[in-house]
Amino acid sequence: MTGDIQKVDGGITAPQGFVAAGVHAGLKKEKKDLALIVSEVPAAAAAVYTRNRVKAAPLIVTKEHLKTGIARAIVCNSGNANACTGERGYRDAREMAAITAEAIGCEPWQVVVASTGVIGVPLPMNKISAGIRAAVEKLAVDGGSDAAAAIMTTDTRKKEIAVQLPLGGATVTIAGIAKGSGMIHPNMGTMLCFLTTDAAMEQHDLDQALRAVVDRTFNMVTVDGDTSTNDMAVILANGCAGNAPLTIEDHAAFRAGLEYVCRHLARLIARDGEGATKLITVEVRRAASEAEARIVARAVAGSNLVKSAIFGADANWGRILCAAGYSGAEIDPERVDIYLESRAGCEQMAMDGEPLPFSEEKAAAILREEEITITLDLNQGTATATAWGCDLTYDYVKINASYRT
Amino acid sequence: MTGDIQKVDGGITAPQGFVAAGVHAGLKKEKKDLALIVSEVPAAAAAVYTRNRVKAAPLIVTKEHLKTGIARAIVCNSGNANACTGERGYRDAREMAAITAEAIGCEPWQVVVASTGVIGVPLPMNKISAGIRAAVEKLAVDGGSDAAAAIMTTDTRKKEIAVQLPLGGATVTIAGIAKGSGMIHPNMGTMLCFLTTDAAMEQHDLDQALRAVVDRTFNMVTVDGDTSTNDMAVILANGCAGNAPLTIEDHAAFRAGLEYVCRHLARLIARDGEGATKLITVEVRRAASEAEARIVARAVAGSNLVKSAIFGADANWGRILCAAGYSGAEIDPERVDIYLESRAGCEQMAMDGEPLPFSEEKAAAILREEEITITLDLNQGTATATAWGCDLTYDYVKINASYRT
Numbered sequence: 001m002t003g004d005i006q007k008v009d010g011g012i013t014a015p016q017g018f019v020a021a022g023v024h025a026g027l028k029k030e031k032k033d034l035a036l037i038v039s040e041v042p043a044a045a046a047a048v049y050t051r052n053r054v055k056a057a058p059l060i061v062t063k064e065h066l067k068t069g070i071a072r073a074i075v076c077n078s079g080n081a082n083a084c085t086g087e088r089g090y091r092d093a094r095e096m097a098a099i100t101a102e103a104i105g106c107e108p109w110q111v112v113v114a115s116t117g118v119i120g121v122p123l124p125m126n127k128i129s130a131g132i133r134a135a136v137e138k139l140a141v142d143g144g145s146d147a148a149a150a151i152m153t154t155d156t157r158k159k160e161i162a163v164q165l166p167l168g169g170a171t172v173t174i175a176g177i178a179k180g181s182g183m184i185h186p187n188m189g190t191m192l193c194f195l196t197t198d199a200a201m202e203q204h205d206l207d208q209a210l211r212a213v214v215d216r217t218f219n220m221v222t223v224d225g226d227t228s229t230n231d232m233a234v235i236l237a238n239g240c241a242g243n244a245p246l247t248i249e250d251h252a253a254f255r256a257g258l259e260y261v262c263r264h265l266a267r268l269i270a271r272d273g274e275g276a277t278k279l280i281t282v283e284v285r286r287a288a289s290e291a292e293a294r295i296v297a298r299a300v301a302g303s304n305l306v307k308s309a310i311f312g313a314d315a316n317w318g319r320i321l322c323a324a325g326y327s328g329a330e331i332d333p334e335r336v337d338i339y340l341e342s343r344a345g346c347e348q349m350a351m352d353g354e355p356l357p358f359s360e361e362k363a364a365a366i367l368r369e370e371e372i373t374i375t376l377d378l379n380q381g382t383a384t385a386t387a388w389g390c391d392l393t394y395d396y397v398k399i400n401a402s403y404r405t
Numbered sequence: 406m407t408g409d410i411q412k413v414d415g416g417i418t419a420p421q422g423f424v425a426a427g428v429h430a431g432l433k434k435e436k437k438d439l440a441l442i443v444s445e446v447p448a449a450a451a452a453v454y455t456r457n458r459v460k461a462a463p464l465i466v467t468k469e470h471l472k473t474g475i476a477r478a479i480v481c482n483s484g485n486a487n488a489c490t491g492e493r494g495y496r497d498a499r500e501m502a503a504i505t506a507e508a509i510g511c512e513p514w515q516v517v518v519a520s521t522g523v524i525g526v527p528l529p530m531n532k533i534s535a536g537i538r539a540a541v542e543k544l545a546v547d548g549g550s551d552a553a554a555a556i557m558t559t560d561t562r563k564k565e566i567a568v569q570l571p572l573g574g575a576t577v578t579i580a581g582i583a584k585g586s587g588m589i590h591p592n593m594g595t596m597l598c599f600l601t602t603d604a605a606m607e608q609h610d611l612d613q614a615l616r617a618v619v620d621r622t623f624n625m626v627t628v629d630g631d632t633s634t635n636d637m638a639v640i641l642a643n644g645c646a647g648n649a650p651l652t653i654e655d656h657a658a659f660r661a662g663l664e665y666v667c668r669h670l671a672r673l674i675a676r677d678g679e680g681a682t683k684l685i686t687v688e689v690r691r692a693a694s695e696a697e698a699r700i701v702a703r704a705v706a707g708s709n710l711v712k713s714a715i716f717g718a719d720a721n722w723g724r725i726l727c728a729a730g731y732s733g734a735e736i737d738p739e740r741v742d743i744y745l746e747s748r749a750g751c752e753q754m755a756m757d758g759e760p761l762p763f764s765e766e767k768a769a770a771i772l773r774e775e776e777i778t779i780t781l782d783l784n785q786g787t788a789t790a791t792a793w794g795c796d797l798t799y800d801y802v803k804i805n806a807s808y809r810t
Contacts, residue, residue: 054730054738054758084723084738086759119723120760229727304709304801312806318489318524322634325459333459333489353459354491355525394799396709401717 004165004253005260008173011144012037014162015173015198017240021138022146025131027079027117027124034131035150035177037074037194038104038139043238045071045112046207048214050231057082057089058113059232061097065109069203071236072106074194075135076114076151077128078179083229084120092123099129103136112234114192116153116179119229148177151192154399155179159268165257168243168250172199176261180221180269191218193233193265199254200239201246209255210235217262220294220387221270222302233262270388271371275395280310281373282387286380292329293378293385299327300374301389310372311391315340315363317349324376337377342369409570409658410665413578416549417442419567420578420603422645426543427551430536432484432522432529439536440555440582442479442599443509443544448643450476450517451612453619455636462487462494463518464637466502470514474608476641477511479599480540481519481556482533483584488634489525497528504534508541517639519597521558521584524634553582556597559804560584564673570662573648573655577604581666585626585674596623598638598670604659605644606651614660615640622667625699625792626675627707638667675793676776680800685715686778687792691785697734698783698790704732705779706794715777716796720745720768722754729781742782747774 013020017040025034047066049059065071075096082089097111115123138146148158162175178193195210214233235258246254271279282301287293300306303323309316317338324331338350344365347358366372418425422445430439452471454464470476480501487494502516520528543551553563567580583598600615619638640663651659676684687706692698705711708728714721722743729736743755749770752763771777 052727052730053736054726081723084726084755084758084760086739086757119721119727120755229723229730308802308804308806311802314806316524318486318634321459321489322457322524325457325634331458334491350489350525352491353489355489392802394802397713397716397797397799397802399713401713401719 005163005257008162008164010162011160012147012175012177012194012196013141013144014175015196017041017198017238018196019139019141020143020147021135021140022143022150023131023135023138025077026127027077032146032150033077033079034135035076035147036100036132036135036139037147037196039072039236039238041238041240042070042072042110043236044201044203044206045069045234045236046203046210047232047234048211050229052229054084054229056115056230057085057093058115059230061090061093062112062114062232065097065111068109070110071112072110073100073104074112074114074234075100075132076192078151078153079117080115080121080123081117081119081230082115082123085122088122092125095125096128096132099132103133114232116151116192116230144177151177151179153179154274155272157272159265161261161264163257163260165253167199167253168246170241170243172197172241172243174257174261176265178265178269180272191231191269193218195233195235195261197235197237198239198241199237200241200243201237205246205251206235206237209258213255213259213262217259217266220298220385221266222298222387222389267388270390273390274399275393276390277370277393278310278391279371280389280391282389283373283375284385285375285377287378287383287385288330288381290383290385293383295327295329296324296331296376296378297385297387299323300376301387304392307389307392310367311393313364313367315349315360315367320374320376321350321353331378332380335379337379339375340366341373341375342366342371344369410568410662413567413569415567416565417552417580417582417599417601418546418549419580420601422446422603422643423601424544424546425548425552426540426545427548427555428536428540428543430482431532432482437551437555438482438484439540440481440552441505441537441540441544442552442601444477444641444643446643446645447475447477447515448641449606449608449611450474450639450641451608451615452637452639453616455634457634459489459634461520461635462490462498463520464635465495466498467517467519467637470502470516473514475515476517477515478505478509479517479519479639480505480537481597483556483558484522485520485526485528486522486524486635487520487528490527493527497530500530501533501537504537508538519637521556521597521635549582556582556584558584559679560677562677564670566666566669568662568665570658572604572658573651575646575648577602577646577648579662579666581670583670583674585677596636596674598623600638600640600666602640602642603644603646604642605646605648606642606659610651610656611640611642614663618660618664618667621664622671625703625790626671627703627792627794672793675795678795679804680798681795682775682798683715683796684776685794685796687794688778688780689790690780690782692783692788692790693735693786695788695790698788700734701729701732701736701781701783702790702792704728705781706792709797712794712797715772716798718769718772720754720765720772725779725781726755726758736783737785740784742784744780745771746778746780747771747776749774
């Protein structure tokens, strides 16, 4: 099915009926820090949220709003998370929705609110308010890239993608922007992802598709093991493509398209982890179940020792097996095969849990590449899973030793 | 009860009837790498092991041996973990026990075997064998400190302590040596602890005391979130103090003494975490249960973001609350109070989950000290827990980017 999916330009505003903008509201020193995405017509909307018990105010407000399953706009600021800000935080998040609603002409409950940045500092609402009004002025069909820039925190590059596929007799576009960087971990550590599509579909189906895809993509990304207070992934489907009601096959095709988009963004998030120099993909094969495969893949991708070894191009495969061992999955260590692979080649490091003779030079050459795949073959069943992570570097420590100051 | 506990000199050989040695067998370049601890008479023995599913050969062999609950000696090499070494690994571990048994005159099953170091490389048995014989020659009542040196890997300092307390009409001594550094995490990441006591006590009581104390001490230490294949804590009680059978009060006094020893070693392990510059103690107060208190304390002590912030003396308390939020404990974020404390003073950062105005200068001064306490008051119940960790530094990455090479 993936054969029908074509990448297209235009980012978050590639789907019909969407406009966006990104402006500098003044929360960050110079960079864009307020994004606005608007659908010209009410859209079916679905979202998934952080599982952290400490939930930022904008999440709580968005959850209330999306009970209706309908939205017109997403407003998001960076530079301030509006988390741990008490009653005032809720008032400010509601106010963000109200100002947006008034400016674009919709109901406040049709606005999704998101924030990312430092915790525990109240939002400067005068700046936010002026920023929203400035963004509304700039709303445009080519504003997607500015919106992608405005949600960045320590991200070093914008994360956006759009794809098209045939669906229900029409050409449907699915697009997304995301921010990641620090605090990324299964269950959506400080990750924001905003998705748009012009597909016409039921809210329930949209919700199911989003949950399934997030489990296989964003929830398989780990940067530093911390899970944030502010994560969410939101999708708006405004129906402007004019497709016929979806068949079961169409639903599968839509999910494939959505997974393509989210997988692309998930990889970008891992590759752009704070201080990262390498993307690490962990493939687990022949696990007893998909749940076990995921647990192992995430444990390996999340191990500080594995991440440090990859940074140093040190083929310390014992740490890979060790991480699989403490993952909680019921692996049989004496059946595990381990491979390292990159553009520079592939080398098997261990068979049945025991070391194989390998060329240190070739292994080091493999690990010096920027994209590395670690494969664990558990020899237990037929299930597979993929997780994405990055190396642990001096710069990760540097960035996080002085984030606030 | 702690009032009766007195620190004494002599380390692992302070208890009567123990001798020890540490020698250079040649697994490391220059440093001591083989330790031997011997009780002059058969001792009651108990042990706890790593929960990693990948268990190194020496652990499997020691577990078999200790089914008898009796031991005469502990032999441990550093520089090579004898893990992921297949059938040969088991043979080598058994051989280590056999060589030791022959040299000191006991049965092979009376020997505890331990290894620590690189994974996946077979032990050089000729060096081990010669090393054991050299160690036997050097066994002495003042050899404890050499043994403490010989079990070190990336540790920067020896970890040893001995205490005395009155028990059953006699003066009983309890002592321990430990190694830690990388891969330290709840459930005993590459941690070895060898404990000796001249108390006379039943094996069952010794076992219960060890398990209870390890849960409150070593299992509350986290350095990098990885759990090793080789961890164990072993205690030998040889009865040479000649105390009367222990009463219930005596058992409590013994546990207090053992906890004093293990708590001291746990703090040393955290303080000496790879690349660490600071000891972080996390105190959780007024939790709903001890289990919840422990979960929260460990999550905060284990958060890469908290650890990086402490390294940078950045009072980013939002990350502390955030870590408590994702710990899995059922905390109420809106009731949590957070304090930072060190020799430089104490400052409350948050009350009821919301920021308090605080002096950045005073907070930075607090965090510039080498020993920092983070206190979370959950305002939910009466349970408490303490976890120990360290900051995440450039040097952690440096050490682990090139451990093997």
